[in-house]
Amino acid sequence: MTKARIAVLVSGGGTNLQALIDAQGAGTIHSGEIALVISNNPGAYALERAAKAGIPTQTVSKKQLGGDQEAFESRIKELLSAHRIDLIVLAGFMSILSENFTKDYPERILNVHPSLIPSFCGVGYYGLRVHEEALAYGVKVTGATVHFVNEIPDGGKIILQKAVEIMEGDTPEILQRRVMEQAEWKILPAAVELVSKQLIG
């Protein structure tokens, strides 16, 4: 294998996907290539970012599959295998994958989470909600984590973390943006290169 073939799973705006596309363009990611983007949301702007970058896209909607988790995951598995994917990156993917899925890809699925795990993580902690909780608690430092995905939500081995300061007057939106800029968009590409390099090693 010369480059690890990467699938990025998304649900929304896709700024983390964009950071990966840009890192690939800049050569920061050179041991892997984004070969597929899968969205569980047909309206995700991330799909447009992928298309603009010439990356094949697929949508797998659980709703359109009658809400059936097994059918949802087996469709994703089919796509991953058809595209010969080596590494799966969850970049703002707002659906929890079951053990039935994760057990097939040990240390082959990465996730970016917008807090310093083990704070503000697990079931129910996603997107803006994470930053609302950090502000409500009154922590002075938060950040982002990239970790391997296993059967425990946000519970897999940590790969990279970066701390971000909370400032007086922060709103969840302001804090989310700072965590993305200072942490997520840096450590996600770095972790993807690190793991891709190990895979092709």
Ligand code: GAR
């Ligand atoms: C990011 O902040 C990501 O860390 C978070 O959702 C946002 C997606 O933004 N993910 C989670 O909360 C997962 N538990 P993006 O679509 O612009 O990358």
